[in-house]
Amino acid sequence: MRGSRSKALHDRALVNCQYSMATFSTGERKRRPHGDRKSSEMTLHLKQTFEAAILTQLYPRSQIDIYVQILQADGGNYCACVNAATLATIDAGIPMRDYVCASSAGFIEDTPLADLNYVEEAAGGPQVALALLPKSDQIALLEMNSRLHEDHLEQVIEAASKACKDVYAVLDQVVRDHVHEVTTLLGE
């Protein structure tokens, strides 16, 4: 038995995440791949997001491990992690309420921007990271830093939701194509 027995929950599964960045992923070489504060914070965010989406009631006293490794970072790290982990969970056959799609958004020069890259994030403007369950429009995680006037908040969230829905379309298509291919191969 691998996980910690003391952390096991009696009525649902425990979601255990680890967020790790390769040392060569950022422009400046990163000394510690995981264990620093930012990685721990991302780990907690991922855990929170997936506990909202995975049907943990079906697996009491068990543990689901989600390990994310960043190979190269160019902005939107958290969002790419969420999208990748969603596909991995589906590939593993773990039942979820809905896909979890994430996108970042910002507000520069009075325009809301979706999916910021590294240069735009480093510019210092407000950034919103949104993880959405697309069909029900429920928000799994919403995070914002820097300052943003509340009148603009709705526009920015709107931009992020739209980007999430676009990502959902892509993920859904990929999953359906894959299932179609596998069933055709098995069907023989």
Add this chain to the structure above:
Amino acid sequence: MASVVLSEAEKVYIVHGIQEDLRVDGRGCEDYRCIEVETDVVSNTSGSARVKLGHTDILVGVKAEMGTPKLENPNEGYLEFFVDCSANATPEFEGRGGEELATEIVNTLYRIFSNESTIDVKSLCINPREHCWVLYVDVLLLECGGNLFDAISIAVKAALFNTRIPKVRVLEDEEGSKEIELSDDPFDCIRLNVDNVPCIITLSKIGCRHVVDATLQEEACSLASLLLSVTSRGTLTCMKKLGNGSLDPESIFEMMEVR
């Protein structure tokens, strides 16, 4: 190291097969699995390579940064190695689980590259005693499928081959202080000569025969392994024994004949 749990019957099956020169996947004792090497995979590094050897997947990134030369070698640049065992490879590597294996790999890499003829470190020097290039070689283990050291050495060699170090000019001021100017052209760079970089070959002793390129299951059955680092000219640069069992000297010489 990552390992699988094998039943006694499976171990006996593997050992008997190897005694007949037939391994589980149909290879002979001296055959490698199919190796896939891809370079220039990570764009914001100076050089990178990805190697897939069966189920083993290694990603190496090299970053060149400016630093001060070490005191004992003021006219040379140097290499720094770092190994990260990703939790994706085995859940045992989560948190600090992979550190023991990582330290072992790093120490082996340092031993191999401590030889002067391996890499021309003098070409990495910019100003003696003041500036030099430091190459940070970062190894990322994505998946463990047996035979880690071989795959890592191939990946490191390929990544160093792919490394592009920008050309620098040293300008001297009137006061004598030196300024370093990087050339603007991204393609104006020096490449490293990796002809003398050795590759590691691991020979595992299973039963009374030895095999090259062991899978995880075969590693679980092996008594001990011998790690040899060999250059393209056939010179042996480093040798190391791993494992709990003991090897008698004749089998060591026999194994060396194989490579």
